[in-house]
Amino acid sequence: MIQGIYIHIPFCHQICSYCDFNKFYFHNQPVDEYLQRLDKEMELWSRKTDLSEVHTVFLGGGTPTSLSLRQLSRLFDSIATHFPMHQIKEFTSEANPDELTYDKMELMAARGVNRFSIGVQTFDAKLLKVLGRTHSTHHVERVIQHANDLNFPSISMDLMYGLPGQTMKQWEHSLNEAFAMPITHISAYSLLVEPKTIFYNLMAKGKLKLPTQDLEADMYDVLLTQTAKAGFEQYEISNFAKNNLFSEHNSIYWRNEEYLGLGAGAHGYVDGVRYSNHGPLKKYMTALETGTLPIIHQTEVTKKEAMEEQMFLGLRMNQGVNLKKFQQRFSEDLEVLYQQKITPHVEKGFLELTPDAIRLTRKGRFIGNEVFQDFLLD
Numbered sequence: 001m002i003q004g005i006y007i008h009i010p011f012c013h014q015i016c017s018y019c020d021f022n023k024f025y026f027h028n029q030p031v032d033e034y035l036q037r038l039d040k041e042m043e044l045w046s047r048k049t050d051l052s053e054v055h056t057v058f059l060g061g062g063t064p065t066s067l068s069l070r071q072l073s074r075l076f077d078s079i080a081t082h083f084p085m086h087q088i089k090e091f092t093s094e095a096n097p098d099e100l101t102y103d104k105m106e107l108m109a110a111r112g113v114n115r116f117s118i119g120v121q122t123f124d125a126k127l128l129k130v131l132g133r134t135h136s137t138h139h140v141e142r143v144i145q146h147a148n149d150l151n152f153p154s155i156s157m158d159l160m161y162g163l164p165g166q167t168m169k170q171w172e173h174s175l176n177e178a179f180a181m182p183i184t185h186i187s188a189y190s191l192l193v194e195p196k197t198i199f200y201n202l203m204a205k206g207k208l209k210l211p212t213q214d215l216e217a218d219m220y221d222v223l224l225t226q227t228a229k230a231g232f233e234q235y236e237i238s239n240f241a242k243n244n245l246f247s248e249h250n251s252i253y254w255r256n257e258e259y260l261g262l263g264a265g266a267h268g269y270v271d272g273v274r275y276s277n278h279g280p281l282k283k284y285m286t287a288l289e290t291g292t293l294p295i296i297h298q299t300e301v302t303k304k305e306a307m308e309e310q311m312f313l314g315l316r317m318n319q320g321v322n323l324k325k326f327q328q329r330f331s332e333d334l335e336v337l338y339q340q341k342i343t344p345h346v347e348k349g350f351l352e353l354t355p356d357a358i359r360l361t362r363k364g365r366f367i368g369n370e371v372f373q374d375f376l377l378d
Contacts, residue, residue, distance in 0.1 A: 001050065001052075001053045001257075001258060002049060002050065002051060002053060002054055002258050002259060002260055002270060003053055003054060003055060003056065003252045003257045003258060003259055004054060004055065004056035004057070004058065004248075004249050004252045004257075004259040004260070005054060005056070005057045005058070005083060005259065005260045005262065006058050006060060006249075006259060006260065006261045006262065006263075006266060006267075006268070007038070007057065007058070007059050007060070007075075007079070007262045007263055007266075008022065008060055008061060008062065008261070008262065008263030008264060008265060008266040009059060009060070009061045009062045009063065009064040009066070009067065009075075009263065010022050010023050010024055010034075010061060010062040010263065010264050010265060010281070011023070011024055011025075011026045011029055011031060011034075011061070011062050011063060011066045011067070012024070012025060012026060012061065012062055012063045012066055013025075013026050013027075013063070013066050013096075013099065013134075014132060014133070014134050015132060015198075016131055016132040016133060016198075017130065017131050017132040017197065017198040017199050017202075018131060018132075018160075018191060018193070018194075018197055018198075018199050019197060020194035020195065020196055020197050021060075021061065021062065021265070022062070022264055022265025022266075022279045023061065023062045023063075024062075024281065026066050029281070030281065030285070031067070031071060032071065032074075033285060034264070034281060034284075034285065035071060035074050035075055035078070037284065037285040037288040037289070038075070038078065038262065038263055039078040039081075039082075040288045040291075041262050041263070041288055041293065041294065042078055042079070042081075042082040042083065042262060043081075043082055044288075044291070044293055045082075045260055045262065045293070046082040046083065049260070049270060051083060051084055052084075052087075054083065054084060054087065054088070054260075055087060055088060055089045055090070055248070056088065056089065056090045056091070056092070056248050056249035056252065057079065057083070057088055057090075057091045057092070057112075057249075058091075058092045058093075058094075058249040058250075059075075059092065059093040059094060059113075060094050061094055063094065063095075063096050063099065064093050064094055064095065065093070065094075065095045065096055065099040065100045065104060066096070066099060069103060069104060069107060072104060072107055072108065073107060073111075076107075076108075076111035076112070079111075080111070080112075085112055088112060089248065090114065090115055090154075090247075090248040090249055091112045091113045091114050091115065092113070092114075092115040092116070092117055092156075092247070092249055093108060093113050093115075093116060093117070094116075094117045094118075094119065095116050095117065095118050095119065095143070096118075096119055096134075096135060097118055097119070097120065097135040097139035097140045097142075097143045098134055098135035098136070098139040100116070100118070100143050100146075102146045105143075105146050105147065105150055105152075106150060109150050109152065114152065114153055114154065115152070115153070115154040115155070115156065115247075116143075116147060116152060116154075116155050116156065117156045117157075117158060117187070117247075118140070118143060118144075118155065118156065118157050118158065119133075119158045120135075120140050120157050120158055120159060120174075120178070121133060121158060121159060121160045122159065122160060122163065122166075122170070122174050123137055123140075123173060123174045123177040123178075124166075124170045124173065124174065125137075127163055127164075127165070127166060127170060130163065130164055130165070131160075131163070132198065137177065140157075140181075141181070144181050144182065144183065148182055153184075153245070154184045154185060154245045155182070155183045155184055155185065156183065156184070156185035156186065156187060156247065157178050157181075157183050157185070157186050157187070158187045158188075158189070159174055159175070159178060159186060159187070159188045159189075160188070160189055160190070160191055161188065161189075161190055161191070161216065161219040161220070161223065162190040162191040162210065162211050162215075162216040162219060163191050163210075163211075164191075164199070164208055164209055164210055165209055166211055166219075168215065168218065168219065168222070171219050171222065172222060172226070175222070175223065175226050175227075175230075176226075179226070179230040183242075184241060184242045184243060184245040185232075185239070185240065185241045185242070185245055185246075185247065186227060186232055186239070186240045186241075187238055187239050187240075187247075188223050188227075188238055188239075188240070189238050190216055190219075190220065191210070193208070193210075217366055220365075220366060221366075224362065224365075227240045234318055235317060235318050235319070236250075236251075236254060236316050236317050236318065237316050237360075237365055237368055251317070253313065254313050254314065254316050254317050255313070255314065255317075256306070256309050256310045256313050256314065257269075258270055258271070261275070261276075261277065262277075263277065263284075264277060264278060264279055264280070264281055264284040264294070265277060265278070265279035265284075269301075272300060272301055272306075273298050273299065273300050273301065274298065274299050274301055275295045275297065275298035275299075276295070276296060276297045276298075277294045277295055277296060278294045278295075278296045279296075283296075303330060306329075306330070307326075307330055307332065307337070308375060308376050310326060310329070310330075311338070311372070311375035312372035312373075312375055312376075315358070315359065315360055315368070315371065315372060315375075316368065317359075318359065318360075319357060319359060320354075320357040320358050320359025320360065321334065321357055321358050321359070322356060322357050323335065323356060323357055323358065324356070334358065335353070335358075338375060341374045341375055342358065345364070345371055345374070349361055349363050349364070350363060350364035350367065350371050351364055351371065
C-alpha cells in the first residue's frame with residue numbers, strides 16, 4: 001500500500017559539483033510544459049492506484065524552489081487536484097537558502113507545506129564555493145527567521161562532511177552554527193563522489209584532495225557526540241531530530257514501504273514493483289503526451305530481494321529491524337535465516353540483538369555499509 005509521494009523538480013539555477021541527481025540548468029528549459037506533463041502523470045497514477053494510506057508528500061530535485069511563484073502555485077494546484085491532501089501529515093520541500101524567499105514560503109505554507117529541508121551543506125564560504133553553492137550564511141539565517149515567523153513546525157538542515165580540503169575545525173564550525181539556529185532536524189552525509197559529477201571528473205584527473213578515511217571517521221564521531229549534546233536524537237545513520245520530528249517520508253524508504261515517484265528520473269515502489277521514469281525531459285514529456293506513464297524500467301521485487309532490502313534499509317535506523325514484523329511480512333524467522341550473518345557481527349560488537357529487534361551498535365554505524373552487504377542472501 002502506497003504510503004508517500006515523491007515529486008521531482010529537475011531544474012537548478014546552479015549545478016553543484018557533487019550532485020548526481022537528474023537535473024537541468026533552468027535557463028531555456030521547458031519548465032511550464034514540464035509542469036503540465038507532471039500534472040498528467042499525477043492524473044494517471046491517481047486513477048490507477050489506491051492512495052487511501054498516503055500520508056507524506058516530498059518535493060525534491062533538482063531544486064523545487066527554483067520555480068517562480070506562478071509555477072509553484074501551478075504545481076500545488078496539480079497536487080491538490082489529484083491527491084488526498086486532507087490526509088497528508090508531512091509535506092516537505094527541499095530548498096536552496098538563496099532562492100527561498102518570504103513570498104515563496106508564505107505560498108508554500110498556505111498550500112500545505114509544513115516542513116523544509118534546507119540545503120546548507122557547510123557554513124564555510126570557501127567550501128561553499130568549492131561545492132558550487134551560491135548562498136551565504138546570511139541567506140540561511142534569513143530563511144530560518146522567515147520560517148519561524150510563519151510558524152513552520154519542522155525545519156531540517158542538510159550538512160556535508162568529508163569535503164575536499166575540509167578540516168575538522170571547519171566541520172565543527174558548521175555544526176556549531178547549525179546548533180545555534182532554531183531548527184528541528186539535521187541530515188548530515190559524508191561526501192560520496194559519484195560518476196558524471198564535476199567532482200568525479202576532478203578526481204579522475206587527480207585534482208580532488210579529499211580527507212583521509214580516518215579523518216572522515218573522526219568527523220562522524222564528532223557528529224554523533226555533538227548532536228547528542230545539542231539535544232538531537234539520532235534515529236538513522238545520518239539523521240538527527242529534536243522533539244521526535246523525524247522525517248516521516250524518508251522513514252517510508254527505510255521501512256521498505258511503498259511510495260509513488262513522479263517526475264523525470266524519479267523512482268517509485270508500487271505493488272511490489274520498483275520502477276524508474278525516463279530522465280531526459282523530452283522522453284519523459286513525450287510519453288505523457290500519449291497518455292502513457294513515463295516508466296523506462298520496472299522490476300518485480302522477489303521475496304529474497306525484499307528481505308535483503310528490509311535488512312540493509314532497516315538497519316540504517318537506530319531501532320533496527322523488528323523481528324516480529326519481519327516474521328509477519330515474510331513468514332521467516334529472521335534470527336534463523338540470518339544466523340550465520342548475525343553471529344560474527346554481534347561478536348565483533350557491530351550488531352546487537354534485543355528481544356524485539358536487531359540493530360547496529362554505535363560502533364557498527366561507522367562501518368554500516370560493510371555490515372549491510374553481509375545480508376545479501378546467496
